[in-house]
Amino acid sequence: MSDLLTLTRADIAHSIYRRTRLPRAHCQAMVDAILQHIADALAAGENVKITNFGTFILRDKGERLGRNPNNGTEVSIAPRRVVTFRASNALRDAVF
Structure with a gap:
């Protein structure tokens, strides 16, 4: 890559x-x-849609347990907001 x-x-x-x-x-x-x-x-807090390109979507992730890869201890991962992107069909067709 x-x-x-x-x-x-x-x-x-x-x-x-x-x-x-x-x-x-x-x-x-x-x-x-x-x-x-x-x-x-x-x-x-708004989603952003760009026609024939895609949509930027806000998602809330809840609190969860993770593991420290060095020693395997459980760690609490705080809730957070993330941005995801969903490509439009026109963009998918152009790329793939």
Whole structure:
């Protein structure tokens, strides 16, 4: 898996720049604004659905018991909220 490429914020901004020829700073600001808006919505407890891409879903995980792999002792894992991603059918069809 380590030989796979990683898409970064800068890559997305550069792609927007190539397609629109808007100033690079504006493209970077657009990417940052979109990602911040998604993060803010998730922090406020909202799910985020992007049509033909997928849905970021908040899930609450309850408290559970885990084991310390070093010595096998039981450890209580605190409840927490996690973000999961469910790809849309259009994205799945494009990828697979």
